Amino acid sequence: MxxxxxxxxxxxxxxxxxxxxxxxxxxxxxxxxxxxxxxxxxxxxIAFERLPMTPGRIIALGGAPGSGKSLTLAKLAARYALKAQKSEGRLKKPLVLACDHNPGSYAKLASVLTGYDVELVKAYHGIVPTGLDRQDRMTLVDLPGVCIYSRSGMAEMQEIVERTGATLSLVIPAGMDPEETADIADAFYKKGARTLIASRLEQSGRIGGIVTAAACGLTLTYGSFSSSITAGFTHLTPQILAKRLLILPT
Known part of the structure; x- marks a missing residue:
């Protein structure tokens, strides 16, 4: 071959x-x-493409509890914040809507984003505070972790996406069973997701779940290779993913 x-x-x-x-x-x-x-x-x-991180975009990151979506969101927000700082005023600092009302979620996100010029706002249940400047801003929405088999959880997620006017993107960690990731990808696709971000690629040997999920109609965008907010985050291409698939035990 x-x-x-x-x-x-x-x-x-x-x-x-x-x-x-x-x-x-x-x-x-x-x-x-x-x-x-x-x-x-x-x-x-698989289709490969960059996530559209531009002024006026609203992207909501969803996934199962513990999928790494909040850290992924923080990485995206931090990178956009640095880009905005270098734009000489052409770009506004990013806005992050914290919609996960579970205990500790907001505090964890605030801690990770400390030191970055990001506006973090509580918007539990997708209810955005009035008077908030949202015009021409890159906005990221941190959704509650959800089990696809929970009708109420999936319904709540969809309500938040609709209230915030966001585009849904799925975060899946490496190492999950491919059949399970296919089910998750299919469920999120039916809720409007069209893009996929792979997380925790440094923590698993077998990453077939990522390939299988992306093959369910989701465009593969970024991959996270580190728990650090400033490292190990890249746009995935066929070449990069192929090299990662070739990392086998010796």
């Missing part, structure tokens, strides 16, 4: 199919990705 430049298979005896199966990617998806290089297979199954 051929391999592409920069993403050579670690052992001559391993095929692209072997790599994908080791990551627990479902066999039907492996079959659809076969017939070429690893990067070509990824391009067959």
């Amino acid at each position: 051929p391999s592409s430049p920069g993403a050579s298979l670690p052992l001559p005896s391993l095929s692209v199919e072997d790599i994908l199966l080791w990551h627990s990617i479902p066999r039907p998806l492996v079959a659809a990705m076969s017939g070429g290089t690893l990067e070509e297979g990824l391009c067959k199954a």
Whole structure:
């Protein structure tokens, strides 16, 4: 099986199919990705694009409890804040709406964002305080963690997204069972999500759940490789993801 430049298979005896199966990617998806290089297979199954972080955009990050969505949001907010500081006034500092009313959620987010020029506002249940300047600002919405099998939880999430006027994006951590991530991706897709961010890529060997979730119709945007707010966060491309898939135990 051929391999592409920069993403050579670690052992001559391993095929692209072997790599994908080791990551627990479902066999039907492996079959659809076969017939070429690893990067070509990824391009067959997944769309790759940057998350639209521009003035006036409102993006809500959702996911299961413990998915890493709040840290992911903080990384996005911190990077935009630094960009705004360098813009000589052309960009306003980002706005973060903390909609997760669970105990400790707001305090944790505030602690992580300390030192960054980000406006953090409590907006529990998606109720945004009146008089808040939202015009031409990049806004990020921190949603409560949700179980897709909870009708009330999913309904609450959708209400918050609608109240804030946000576009929904899903955060999935590496290491989850691919069948489970497919269910989560499908549930979020039905609620309007069209983009995916991969978290905790540094904590798991098998990352087939990320590939499987993205193949459910979600455009793969960023990947987090570190628990640090200032490091290990990159736009994922077929080349980068292929190299990550090739990190196997020795």
